[in-house]
Amino acid sequence: VVVALVLGTVIGLVNGLVVTFTNVAPFVVTLASATLLDGVALLVHDGSTISIGTRMFALGNDKVLGVPYLLIVAVLVLIVTALVMRFTVFGRDAFAIGGNEHVARLSGINVTARKLTLYGLTGTLSGLAGLMLLSRLGSSSPGGTAGLSLQLAVVAAVVIGGTSLAGGHGTVIGTALGLVLLGVVANALNLLDFSSNYQPVSVGAVLLVAAVANEMHKARSGSARH
Template sequence: MSLEAPPEASAPTTPASAPGAGGPLRMLRGVPHTGLVAVLILVVTYAGLETDSFSTSTNVTNILRQVSVTAVIAAGLTLLMTAGGMDFSMGSNASVTTAVAAQLLAHGTSTAFTVVVSLLLATAVGLVNGAVVTFTHVAPFVATLASATLLDGVALLVLDGQAVSIGTKLFSLGNNSTLGLPHLLIVALVVLASAAVVMRFTVFGRDAYAIGGNEHVARLSGINVTWHKLALYGLTGALSGLAGLMLLSRLGSSSPGTGGLTLQLTAVAAVVIGGTALAGGQGTVIGTVLGVLLLGVVANALNLLQVSSYFQQISVGGVLLVAAMANQLQKASRH
């Protein structure tokens, strides 16, 4: 009897496992955000065919100015959510910043002093949120939602329920352009590029991914989780203040309802649509930019098509729900 084991039969190579199988479609599936880009192209094409004013330079510039404020908030939120955090008070923080800055400017305070005070105030709000979440272990969603409600009330008190105009102050930031690029867009691009560099090339960014992936393991590996959380919430606060100043410069006044939950939900929807994991550990600035553009284009197209503004709220909520479910399904399939 031969003691030699028979040679193992090699598994037949199936077309699915062969190199290059599936052709271009298989290759496209490996490209990040392919589906999001495809949807954005479809929406732009449809809007361009349905209304002639959509593709005009004036309307494109208007879209870029509108999405710039959301993009600044979304950039900070991407960093925070990647680390497993959440801040639902950023829109309300921007509201308070807008109200305080408007009152200061309306009463003759210098623009430079107003900007500094507004940014410091917004940063302090972010740090308070971070301290509550870090040291009391209250769920970020609960803590920041309570903070958002409180801040909305503070904004009403500061404005005394009335609109406050700032005249021509901050006009250049909100309405002028350089080399054809609106100043608001330039600010947003700087913020987005900085966030991308931090997430991709710095220790701080890599630590944020590690904390979001597993906070306990990150702590055991020597990462100062407490300091990182406080820094991230302080950063989101500062960016909220910057977004509030940008919004004030574009509108020329602050009124009850400026910013708030509507702005916040739009930013959250953009970040989630862009692929940032709600549980943390995953996210990209490129995805966030695509999400911001998609929501901005959809809102603008609905306006040009004279669709009721109520449907805009419905569309944002629906997109956020679908994106959250897709996010969860992707996480389950990855596990």
């Protein structure tokens, strides 16, 4: 568990270093590293599924007062993140950097340190998410439930929740609602007995609509300010 969290943090920092000290687009850097790490997982696993037996079973399957442990962990992470982003200098600096990095630097914000911290924390939380998924499934399979398909679903949830991919705007509550919407759509498809092949189609369609809606909202907001 500790190694997974540390490794996730290190990978996040490496992404942060590449993004901060080069002109490569962040999405390209993170997509490239994700693809690279998918390949590393295949090499480490030798293409096979590895079971962890009953280890971490309690975290992934047990409940307290009817509430799953995983849901408790997820809600705690969301609450802490929301409070930090809303009520701390670090959170305000992060939004300022996302809005306009050059202006943020002129305002006295240590942009480099803040960006590296953000990428490091993202890596840590990604490691935690991986551990949560592992505890739930009881096994690890390269190219299985996790991987690029899950990462793109996460991006979809964030965009659907109103976060701008350009930076500077977004809320934790919006992201949570985006996740709920994707879950509802997936569950509805299952209940209506649609093929599972329709799920990525629905995610892509919802993401496209949300992205267009976000851009239209941003354009209207800009016109209103002028």
